[in-house]
Amino acid sequence: MNPEDLRYADSHEWVRVDGDVGTIGITDHAQKQLGEIVYLELPEVGHMYDAGDEFGTVESVKAVSELNTPVSGEVVAVNKGAVGEPGIINDDPFGDGWLIKLKLSTDVEIGKLMSAEAYAEYVLEEEQGK
Amino acid sequence: MAAPAAAPTALRRTPLYELHRELGAKLIDFGGWEMPVQYAGILEEHRAVRERVGLFDVSHMGEFDVTGPDALACLQWLTPNDVGKLPDGRIHYSAFLTEKGTFVDDLLVYRKAADSYLLVVNAGNTPKDFAWASEHARGNVKIVDRSSDFALIAVQGPKAAALLSRVATPDPSDLPYYGFRDTAVCGAAALVSRTGYTGEDGFEIYCRPGDAARLFRTLLDEGRAEGAAPCGLGARDTLRLEAKMALYGNDIDDTVTALEADLGWIVKLGKGDFIGRDAIVAQKQAGVPRRLVGFEMVDRGIARHGYPAKTAAGPGLVTSGTHSPTLGKPIGLALLPAAATAVGTDFLVDIRGRDAAARVVATPFYKRS
Numbered sequence: 001m002n003p004e005d006l007r008y009a010d011s012h013e014w015v016r017v018d019g020d021v022g023t024i025g026i027t028d029h030a031q032k033q034l035g036e037i038v039y040l041e042l043p044e045v046g047h048m049y050d051a052g053d054e055f056g057t058v059e060s061v062k063a064v065s066e067l068n069t070p071v072s073g074e075v076v077a078v079n080k081g082a083v084g085e086p087g088i089i090n091d092d093p094f095g096d097g098w099l100i101k102l103k104l105s106t107d108v109e110i111g112k113l114m115s116a117e118a119y120a121e122y123v124l125e126e127e128q129g130k
Numbered sequence: 131m132a133a134p135a136a137a138p139t140a141l142r143r144t145p146l147y148e149l150h151r152e153l154g155a156k157l158i159d160f161g162g163w164e165m166p167v168q169y170a171g172i173l174e175e176h177r178a179v180r181e182r183v184g185l186f187d188v189s190h191m192g193e194f195d196v197t198g199p200d201a202l203a204c205l206q207w208l209t210p211n212d213v214g215k216l217p218d219g220r221i222h223y224s225a226f227l228t229e230k231g232t233f234v235d236d237l238l239v240y241r242k243a244a245d246s247y248l249l250v251v252n253a254g255n256t257p258k259d260f261a262w263a264s265e266h267a268r269g270n271v272k273i274v275d276r277s278s279d280f281a282l283i284a285v286q287g288p289k290a291a292a293l294l295s296r297v298a299t300p301d302p303s304d305l306p307y308y309g310f311r312d313t314a315v316c317g318a319a320a321l322v323s324r325t326g327y328t329g330e331d332g333f334e335i336y337c338r339p340g341d342a343a344r345l346f347r348t349l350l351d352e353g354r355a356e357g358a359a360p361c362g363l364g365a366r367d368t369l370r371l372e373a374k375m376a377l378y379g380n381d382i383d384d385t386v387t388a389l390e391a392d393l394g395w396i397v398k399l400g401k402g403d404f405i406g407r408d409a410i411v412a413q414k415q416a417g418v419p420r421r422l423v424g425f426e427m428v429d430r431g432i433a434r435h436g437y438p439a440k441t442a443a444g445p446g447l448v449t450s451g452t453h454s455p456t457l458g459k460p461i462g463l464a465l466l467p468a469a470a471t472a473v474g475t476d477f478l479v480d481i482r483g484r485d486a487a488a489r490v491v492a493t494p495f496y497k498r499s
Contacts, residue, residue: 035156039453039460061173064482
């Protein structure tokens with residue numbers, strides 16, 4: 001299930017806001033679509049991103065996917081544990097499998113993201129569209 | 131994250147399609163066929179084949195009968211390997227080559243008798259191969275596309291022989307590597323060969339489409355003792371790559387010669403004339419400009435099919451690349467200028483705009499003990 005306290009992007013990332021810091025990861029649906037993740041590339045602390053920018057890549061055996069940040073800000077933390085053991089993203093996508101933390105540039109963008117309920121509907125529609 | 135592309139409609143399905151769905155497979159478009167890419171997960175399925183036994187549906191492969199008094203002479207003309215050396219009940223790896231010595235397809239030749247052969251070709255190439263073979267055939271020979279008459283189940287892994295021993299008569303476990311015979315499997319008429327595309331011991335079972343689902347299910351049930359697992363095309367790809375087996379459309383195609391593909395051993399120049407021979411002889415004399423080699427990454431990253439390579443001797447191309455589940459690191463195959471193909475040679479791969487160091491290594495990446 002998608003945690004109620006997160007906000008969701010249509011590119012299948014989630015954001016958890018704590019003060020002016022947003023933690024970003026990929027959703028359970030996204031990790032299932034990718035399959036077993038074997039490689040993760042993340043930026044260094046200090047990088048600045050605008051909403052929609054690619055901040056890294058995640059690879060399963062079969063496929064490469066871009067990671068896009070749904071919000072703007074400066075990278076203040078990177079999950080080195082997930083880089084070393086990318087399988088953690090499959091095991092715990094909303095917890096230990098987080099990717100980066102950003103110091104948010106604005107609090108406006110977060111309001112444009114989906115609630116857990118809206119995201120669940122979005123995933124359903126996307127699947128039915130196939 | 132970019133969303134995966136939606137599957138187009140009107141894909142062809144094998145007789146095992148319903149069973150795949152029941153087993154929870156993730157299905158993809160593979161050369162116009164709706165095939166299982168994975169069930170439990172590629173890494174787990176890969177491990178099942180290396181350590182126990184895996185079952186694959188490869189019914190999409192194409193099969194041709196080649197029969198008639200001139201069947202042997204015709205196949206000697208159509209294919210580069212020496213069919214004259216093949217005894218009854220044995221198989222060899224071969225190809226259809228173009229006049230340029232490049233691949234129309236790679237294939238297996240099964241000799242049933244001097245005047246009767248079975249060819250097994252790649253799924254996506256079946257119509258092209260059939261047209262090509264029919265057009266180039268010589269003498270009193272009949273070539274028939276039998277693809278829709280066969281389902282094909284691959285049983286692969288160190289425990290494959292133990293599993294088939296219990297359900298197949300006569301027991302296939304005494305078949306030599308690349309040998310075959312008619313065998314009843316779970317009571318169904320089948321042709322069983324000791325072949326595969328995984329680098330492990332294993333068998334391939336050619337059966338009637340109507341028997342395939344029951345066979346697959348029974349093998350899975352019977353194979354519980356061995357830890358049998360259904361495996362998809364994802365694991366098939368990582369397994370074949372570790373064994374350095376070429377994949378048509380990735381590593382070889384009609385732009386790559388047999389010599390460039392490091393498959394000179396299937397080209398028997400002494401056997402007489404065959405299509406592509408002149409070009410192969412000419413390339414042998416002139417020198418082979420590039421070769422397919424195995425590599426490992428030195429820098430982080432996975433080099434994948436189509437990524438450009440840069441060597442001290444000029445540009446090259448990654449033809450296959452993945453994370454090797456057995457080795458736990460990225461591996462791949464690349465076509466590199468001949469001067470850059472010695473084991474230990476370093477080169478760069480352009481991974482989506484970033485130059486990452488790679489090194490030519492000895493292959494196969496994995497060899498069963």
